[in-house]
Amino acid sequence: MAEEAMFDFIHMEAVSYVFQGGEKISEDEAISKLEHMGFATGYRLVERLTRESGRYKDELDIMKYICKDLWVTVYKKQIDNLRTNHQGVYVLHDNRFRFLSHMAAGKQYLQYAPRYLAFTCGLVRGCLANLGVTCVVTAEVTQLPACKFQIQVQRG
Amino acid sequence: MTIYNLYLFDRDGQLLHYAEWTRNKQSGMTREEEAKLMYGMIFSIKSFVTKVSPIDLREGYLTYTTNKYRLNLYETPSRFKFILNTDVHAQGIKELLHQIYTQVYVEYVVCNPLCQLNKPIESELFAAKLDEVVKQSPAYASRPA
Numbered sequence: 001m002a003e004e005a006m007f008d009f010i011h012m013e014a015v016s017y018v019f020q021g022g023e024k025i026s027e028d029e030a031i032s033k034l035e036h037m038g039f040a041t042g043y044r045l046v047e048r049l050t051r052e053s054g055r056y057k058d059e060l061d062i063m064k065y066i067c068k069d070l071w072v073t074v075y076k077k078q079i080d081n082l083r084t085n086h087q088g089v090y091v092l093h094d095n096r097f098r099f100l101s102h103m104a105a106g107k108q109y110l111q112y113a114p115r116y117l118a119f120t121c122g123l124v125r126g127c128l129a130n131l132g133v134t135c136v137v138t139a140e141v142t143q144l145p146a147c148k149f150q151i152q153v154q155r156g
Numbered sequence: 157m158t159i160y161n162l163y164l165f166d167r168d169g170q171l172l173h174y175a176e177w178t179r180n181k182q183s184g185m186t187r188e189e190e191a192k193l194m195y196g197m198i199f200s201i202k203s204f205v206t207k208v209s210p211i212d213l214r215e216g217y218l219t220y221t222t223n224k225y226r227l228n229l230y231e232t233p234s235r236f237k238f239i240l241n242t243d244v245h246a247q248g249i250k251e252l253l254h255q256i257y258t259q260v261y262v263e264y265v266v267c268n269p270l271c272q273l274n275k276p277i278e279s280e281l282f283a284a285k286l287d288e289v290v291k292q293s294p295a296y297a298s299r300p301a
Contacts, residue, residue, distance in 0.1 A: 103270060
């Protein structure tokens with residue numbers, strides 16, 4: 001589908017654009033710019049996508065929405081595994097993350113992988129923020145193309 | 157039916173990837189020299205054929221055959237050249253080369269943000285998938301014919 005390719009290429013260019021500063025911009029600054037972009041996108045996107053559905057019963061329901069509907073709309077697949085400790089920490093496993101699946105199948109390019117996850121972390125954080133859940137989202141990759149997103153809900 | 161080796165050139169004649177499956181005789185030159193020789197020959201043959209051909213051709217696919225092997229050239233619309241040496245009896249190579257272009261090159265190089273399009277390909281995934289596609293094709297046999 002042409003639209004899927006469009007999103008992939010725009011994301012690729014956004015990452016390389018943010019990193020093109022060279023020595024003037026540090027890795028962390030660039031990653032947080034991408035995360036911020038994802039946050040703003042997610043914040044508005046979730047408003048658009050959940051127009052029709054009613055309020056969600058609880059936090060776990062919201063997480064399930066993220067894993068199923070949001071991931072299917074954006075990445076054309078569902079999250080493969082959701083774990084929680086029922087105390088505000090959720091871990092989402094994606095065994096074949098869309099942006100990483102064309103890069104490598106193993107350890108090659110591992111050091112560059114976080115750059116391609118930053119936008120998604122922001123996206124998830126933005127969606128949850130607009131649904132009323134304040135949180136911190138981090139991502140981890142040990143072997144491409146699988147990755148884990150960890151959501152830590154801030155309470156109180 | 158055997159597949160011997162594959163060269164992939166970009167539009168400026170730079171060798172982006174070389175893979176071999178069966179090669180019993182080396183050419184006695186370094187990889188770069190051999191690549192330049194191959195590219196020069198392909199360029200000359202293409203311009204010769206377009207001038208001398210009695211019919212109009214627009215296919216992007218060209219082969220020449222000697223008694224021992226056949227060289228198949230597939231040129232993409234973006235002027236990338238896939239050259240595959242096979243034995244004389246190989247069939248369906250045009251489809252195989254098209255498959256290599258769409259399912260391996262476009263998927264794993266063009267869509268890979270860390271692969272620059274005018275540099276030699278370093279992605280191991282590309283090499284692995286290329287190997288897989290070639291080995292699965294009916295033209296590949298484990299014993300040279």
